[in-house]
Amino acid sequence: MATLLEILKAQGATEADLEQMKPFLTNAKFTGAIEAEIQAKAEAERKYAEANGKLTEFESQRNQFEVKATEAEKKVSDYDDWYNNKITPALAKIQQETVSKQAAAAAETARYKAALEAAQTQYGFEIPLETPANTPAAAAAAATGASVPAPGGNAPVPVQQPTIDTSKFASVDDLNSRTEMFGQALAATNDLLMEHVSLFGTNKPVNFEQLRTKAVAERKPLREIWERELHVPERKQEIAAKAQAEVETKRKAELDAARQEGIELGMSRSINPNTRAGESGPSNYSVISQARTRDAVSPPWVGNADLRQQGRIEKVISHLAKAGVA
Helix, strand or coil: CCCHHHHHHCCCHHHHHHHHHHHHCEEEEEEEHHHHHHHHHHHHHHHHHHHHHHHHHHHHHHHHHHHHHHHHHHHHHHHHHHHHHHHHHHHHHHHHHHHHHHHHHHHHHHHHHHHHHHHHHHHHHCCCCCCCCHHHHHHHHHHHHEEEHHHCCCCEEEECCCCCCCCCCCCCCHHHHHHHHHHHHHHHHHHHHHHHHHHHHHCCCCCHHHHHHHHHHHHHCCCHHHHHHCCCHHHHHHHHHHHHHHHHHHHHHHHHHHHHHHHHHHHHHHHHHHHHHCCCCCHHHHHHHHHHHHCCCCCCCCHHHHHHHHHHHHHHHHHHHCCCCC
C-alpha cells in the first residue's frame, strides 16, 4: 500500500509543499490515521466493485433464467396444443374405429353363423353346438370313442359325430374336368372374337353375353348362334366375292396392259424395222429360197419386195402372239 508521502507526490505536491507539511508527515499517528482511512476507503471501493460485478453476473444469470423460463413456457404451450389438437382427436378416432370394428366383427360373426347354418341345411350335415360334448376333451374322446363327463359330475354326455352327405361333394376328377372345359371355352371364345374382328372389323362389336344366353336357352353351340345372328355365311360369301372381283379386275388390267404393250411394240417394229430386236427365224434369203423352190423359173429380182413385206408381216404376227394379243 502507498504511504501518505507517496500519495501526496502522486497528487502533485512539490518539495516545498512537502517541506511545509513535514511536521505532519513526520507524525506517525497522523500519517497512520490518514493512511488507515485511505486504506479503508480503497478496501470499500474494492468490495463495492466486487459486489457490483457479482450483481451484474446475477442479473445476467437472471436474464438467462428468464429466457429459459420463456422457452419452457412455450414448450408447455406447444405440448398442450399438440396433445389437445392432435393426440386427443387421434385417441377419439381410434376409440371410435375400435367400436366400429367391434360392431363390424359382431355383424361378420352373425353373417358367418347364418352362412354356416345355411350350409348345414343345404349340404346335409350338422355341426355340434358349444356344449360339454364339443370341447377339446370331447375331441380327444371322439378319437377313442369314449364319453365326456358332464359338468358337476353328472352322467357322461355321449359325443355326437357330425353326419356328412358326401354325395353332394365334387370329386377331384370332376373339378379337373370342369376346369378343362372352362379353359377350352375360354380359348374357343377368344378364337371366335378374333374371327369376328377379321370378318366385321372393330366397327361392329358383338355382345357375347347375349349370344351365350341364347345358346344356353336353345342348347346350341355358341358359334352356331353367332353365325346365325350375325349372318356369318353371307358375310364370308360377300368377302369371297369381293376378293374374286378384285382378282378378276387386277388380272383384266394386267392383260389389257400387256395387250396394249404388244400392240404398240408390234406397230413400232412393223413401221420401223430398225427397232426390231435380233432373233432367230426365217430370213429374207430363206423366204427367197423358198420362193425359188416354188417358182424355179423366177429370177432373183422378181418378187423380192413382196417376199420382204411378207416376212415383216409374219414377224409382227409372231411378236403379237408372244405378247398375248393374237
